[in-house]
């Protein structure tokens with residue numbers, strides 16, 4: 111399975127509700143062997159009084175098969191950021207879609223427990239690692255510019 115980005119990466123900056131610091135978000139399709147495979151939203155936070163971290167939502171489902179099919183969509187999310195006692199940033203499963211309204215795109219939003227028991231969890235880690243290493247916004251935010 112070879113992962114690549116779709117052609118239409120988008121970014122947007124807006125203001126944090128809690129501290130008015132900037133939030134930067136990127137989103138795009140991930141393709142697997144050339145075909146649309148998942149959609150992600152990566153939000154990079156610059157809270158004034160907390161760690162710099164990134165929250166990555168990944169949605170799996172059927173893409174581009176005639177009229178949009180949403181009923182098989184399922185979403186996972188993780189937080190990536192500093193962890194006490196570790197040099198490397200760590201990824202932790204969190205409730206999916208927290209920063210996004212409920213809607214058909216996200217489908218079934220998995221919480222941590224549900225994600226841990228879901229058969230697509232290994233695919234989620236593969237996609238989130240790909241985003242961490244290759245999305246310039248996320249990479250810069252987590253690993254330094």
Ligand SMILES: [Zn+2]
Pocket residue numbers: 126127128129130131156157158
């Ligand atoms: Zn904040």
